[in-house]
Amino acid sequence: MAQVVPADQQVVVTGKKKAQPSRSWVLLDSRGETTLLDVDKYAIMQRVNIHARDLRILDPFLSYPSTILGRDRTIVLNLEHIKAIITSEEVLLRDPSDEYVVPVVQELQRRLPPANAIRQGQDYTGGQNDVEAGDEDESPFEFRALEVALESICSFLAARTLELETAAYPALDELTSQISSRNLDRVRKLKSAMTRLTARVQKVRDELEQLLDDYDDMANLCLSRKLAGTSPVSGSGAANLYHASPTIGSKISRASIATVRGDENDVEELEMLLEAYFMQIDGTLNKLTTLREYIDDTEDYINIQLDNHRNQLIQLELFLSSGTVCLSIFSLVTGIFGVNLPYAWNQNHGYMFKWVLVVTGILTSSLFILIMSYARLKGLVGS
Numbered sequence: 325m326a327q328v329v330p331a332d333q334q335v336v337v338t339g340k341k342k343a344q345p346s347r348s349w350v351l352l353d354s355r356g357e358t359t360l361l362d363v364d365k366y367a368i369m370q371r372v373n374i375h376a377r378d379l380r381i382l383d384p385f386l387s388y389p390s391t392i393l394g395r396d397r398t399i400v401l402n403l404e405h406i407k408a409i410i411t412s413e414e415v416l417l418r419d420p421s422d423e424y425v426v427p428v429v430q431e432l433q434r435r436l437p438p439a440n441a442i443r444q445g446q447d448y449t450g451g452q453n454d455v456e457a458g459d460e461d462e463s464p465f466e467f468r469a470l471e472v473a474l475e476s477i478c479s480f481l482a483a484r485t486l487e488l489e490t491a492a493y494p495a496l497d498e499l500t501s502q503i504s505s506r507n508l509d510r511v512r513k514l515k516s517a518m519t520r521l522t523a524r525v526q527k528v529r530d531e532l533e534q535l536l537d538d539y540d541d542m543a544n545l546c547l548s549r550k551l552a553g554t555s556p557v558s559g560s561g562a563a564n565l566y567h568a569s570p571t572i573g574s575k576i577s578r579a580s581i582a583t584v585r586g587d588e589n590d591v592e593e594l595e596m597l598l599e600a601y602f603m604q605i606d607g608t609l610n611k612l613t614t615l616r617e618y619i620d621d622t623e624d625y626i627n628i629q630l631d632n633h634r635n636q637l638i639q640l641e642l643f644l645s646s647g648t649v650c651l652s653i654f655s656l657v658t659g660i661f662g663v664n665l666p667y668a669w670n671q672n673h674g675y676m677f678k679w680v681l682v683v684t685g686i687l688t689s690s691l692f693i694l695i696m697s698y699a700r701l702k703g704l705v706g707s
Contacts, residue, residue, distance in 0.1 A: 350420035350429055354413050354465050356437040358429065360420065372398050372409050372416065382407040382418060390527040392470075392535060394544025397551070399466055403477040403528060410469045412547040428476045435472050436465070464548040467594060474532075474601040481525050482608050488518055492615055496622045503626060515619055522612045529609055532602040536595065546590040639705045646695045650688040657684045 349361040349368065363371075365379050378400045381388045384407070393400040399410040405424040409416040415432060419425055463471075492514045499507040535541050543549075661680065699705045 348419055348421065350417050352415045352417070352429070352432050352436055352469075354436060356433045358433060361416075368409070368416065372411060374398050374400065374409070379409075382409070384419070390524075390531050392531055392545070394541060397547060399470065399545055399547065401470070401473055403473060403531075404480065404524065406473050406477055408469075408473060410466050410473075410547075412465055412551050415469045424480065428472065431472050431476060432469065435468055463593060464546070464590065466545065466547045467590075467597060470545070470594075471597055471601075474597075477528060478601050478604045478608070481521070481528065481605065484521055485525070485608050485611050488514065488521060489611065489615060492518065493618070496618060500622060500625055503629065511619070511622075518612060518615060518619070522609070522616070525605060525609045525612060529602065529605045532598055532605060536598050536602060539591065542591050542594050542598070545594055549590045642699060642705060643696075646692055646699075649695075650692040653691065654684050654688045 347362075347364060347368070349363065351359040351361055353359075361367075365376070368374075369376060369379055374395055378393060378395060378398075380386060381391055381393070381400055381402050388402055390404065391400070391402045397411060401408040401410060405419075405422060406428055407418045415436070417425065417429060417432070420429055492511075495507065495510050495514055499511050535545075657680065696705070
């Protein structure tokens with residue numbers, strides 16, 4: 325059952341440092357039991373022995389990219405809304421009341437208790453072979469916690485991608501069939517959401533790729549192996565640091581046997597774990613890339629349609645301009661004969677009126693046909 329633990333009263337900020345506001349954390353141990361913590365950052369720093377710059381990565385008010393850092397005895401995890409500190413015996417997760425963090429806490433409670441939790445109540449009389457068999461059947465605690473975090477963030481980003489695809493493809497199809505301000509604004513918002521989501525997925529993918537490319541970084545994440553490689557004095561200090569967990573002795577013993585068999589086994593297991601979720605997040609990124617290409621193709625199609633409409637308007641303008649020129653010539657002849665000036669040849673020639681109209685109409689019509697034929701010859705108007 326979860327219990328609330330107030331801030332450590334022994335952690336006193338001296339000098340000119342101001343008291344930090346309390347932060348909400350949830351602690352999950354190797355048995356899956358949860359404890360709610362209301363402590364400040366100095367209490368967290370003392371509990372897990374990390375620097376302030378590492379804890380600052382988990383500050384929600386600071387914009388830090390997705391990061392997985394391996395320290396001496398901890399793993400600092402910042403993946404979107406999952407901000408956690410993982411040790412070899414416990415997990416500290418901040419903001420446990422967040423709607424996106426609650427499923428992560430529930431999954432940690434279900435997955436963190438190892439198979440040997442049942443065997444802890446029994447006598448270990450099977451000898452070294454039983455210990456080795458038990459160690460082969462389960463992963464180190466930090467690997468299980470890291471797997472839950474990676475699975476949660478990959479599933480979360482995949483779900484957001486699926487929602488975006490479900491809304492984007494019909495909107496793009498509707499836009500191609502009918503170009504309107506409403507459809508354009510809808511696609512603009514979807515494209516902005518896709519750009520932001522792509523950046524988030526890309527950051528997680530780059531972090532996993534960076535870990536896979538660096539063997540030393542993966543080795544730093546093997547906390548149980550490093551704990552087993554310490555001296556008895558340092559091992560005792562580690563036990564005090566993690567508040568003397570009842571399983572720390574058996575954990576060191578099993579990890580020591582694994583160290584004798586070969587330290588590469590843990591790194592290989594971690595590498596396979598990271599590769600699996602790297603492929604998953606890479607598949608999500610590929611879906612977003614495909615969606616971006618579909619959006620680009622839609623934009624190209626719309627631009628082609630707009631260019632076609634623009635060309636049609638230009639052709640219409642050419643027709644109107646040519647007709648205006650021809651009518652202007654006809655109006656010029658009409659204006660010349662309509663001048664109210666006395667002249668001799670204007671008398672007794674009324675029969676010429678109809679011939680002037682007919683000849684002028686034929687000339688202007690011929691000029692219009694000539695202009696259109698020239699424009700068609702030069703490809704200025706469609707056939």
